[in-house]
Amino acid sequence: MTEKLFIDYAKIMIEAGKGGDGCSSFHREKFVPKGGPDGGNGGRGGNIIFVSDKKIKTLIDFKYKRKFKAQNGSNGMKSNKTGASGEDLIIKVPVGVVIKNAETGEVLADLVTDNALFIAACGGRGGRGNAMFKSSTNRSPDYCERGEIGEKLEVILELKLLADIAIIGLPNAGKSTLLSIISAARPKIADYPFTTLVPNLGVVKIDDELALTFADIPGLIENAHNGAGLGTRFLRHIERANFFVHLIDANSDNVIKDFDVIYNELKLYNEKLLKKKQIVVLNKIDCIIEKDLTAKKKSLKKYCAKYDNIVDVLAISAAAKINISELLFRIKDEYLKLEKENVKIEDTIIKEYKFEEEEPIKVKKLGDGFFEITGTQILKAINRININTDDGLTKFNRILEKYNINYLLKKLGAVNGDIVYIGEQQFDYYDAEQI
Ligand SMILES: Nc1nc2c(ncn2[C@@H]2O[C@H](COP(=O)(O)OP(=O)(O)OP(=O)(O)O)[C@@H](O)[C@H]2O)c(=O)[nH]1
Ligand SMILES: [Mg+2]
Incomplete structure (x- = not known):
């Protein structure tokens, strides 16, 4: 699309x-x-x-x-x-x-x-x-x-898109590349930030038994919750996912800071997002020397230990297809665990829409010589009346009397000939005593 x-x-x-x-x-x-x-x-x-x-x-x-x-x-x-x-x-x-x-x-x-x-x-x-x-x-x-x-x-x-798994991370982390190699989706991939401007969905066949829908969302940056970058506009699409793959470029100078930026933005957008499990994944390991990777992975693992919702730290290369099946099987394990715990996408909720039945009657002065009457019950009664007939007029007056409208208008200073709006009708105020 x-x-x-x-x-x-x-x-x-x-x-x-x-x-x-x-x-x-x-x-x-x-x-x-x-x-x-x-x-x-x-x-x-x-x-x-x-x-x-x-x-x-x-x-x-x-x-x-x-x-x-x-x-x-x-x-x-x-x-x-x-x-x-x-x-x-x-x-x-x-x-x-x-x-x-x-x-x-x-x-x-x-x-x-x-x-x-x-x-x-x-x-x-x-x-x-x-x-x-x-x-x-x-x-x-x-x-x-x-x-x-x-x-x-x-x-x-x-x-709000329906995906089982959401791939999140800073711009350029390789989110779209990952989606493109695990599914038939063909999102745009390029070596500059904010390549992805709208979420992409892809169905990933993990094995013969399980297929999951992954969403790749546009990159987030620090202060996204205040509108920086593309803002948090797309975060609503990950709200329904059960599980996040949090992708980090392993070549970054500070993988812990990169992790924190995203973690914080999720928190600032909606703290409930931190209840969802995340697998943290270092990407682009095809162009990092092993010693550096081991050190970065170790420090990230140590740092993430304080968060209950981080289930693991893995290392892959989306472009060079390294460790991809390990990642997918790890996701499968977690997904099945969640299924067992019965954590699932929300059910369809339908609340019946109802007009407020009890909105009280109010008489308001709109300006010199103009008044308005509001209130659900009286409007319902009045709107049914055909005011152009004698019987209708009698019924109309009876309703005004029932709700003491003339008294209320008088209190607000209405004088004969003032115009009163009520629902779809209008009438001239008339008080015999004023003549
Ligand atoms: N060397 C290497 N490059 C990669 C790897 N994965 C992705 N890239 C490159 O990283 C750049 C960004 O990749 P994208 O998939 O567009 O990144 P993204 O996270 O979707 O970026 P945004 O849509 O801007 O948020 C591209 O030039 C990719 O080719 C990898 O495993 N190794
Ligand atoms: Mg992208």
């Missing part, structure tokens, strides 16, 4: 469909003088559903299209016909995507298996038609409801 096409972050707006409005109509037939109410209900609005799909590898689709809206429900019709439901909008995302509420940062879903499904925004209910309002006291109501609006929210999509 070319670098430009690898997109691992997106912020998008999703909006479920509005429910269809209820219909107000009366049965008419030749020779039947007075038919009853027969207005049907509106259809449900479409939901917004995320589905993970292993064929999709990046979030590129969200780079230019940032608004997603599901279809509205159709309005109810005469002869008691219910309107059609709006079609759900299915948004396909790569496996490994975390979906967060952009406003609160809360994780709503973490889709780590193929075909996992998450309903992120629910379509609004259809409004009831006038046939539903028939009662013993009102045999011919003409009132019908409006459809409910669909849920709407901004979400962040974050792709």
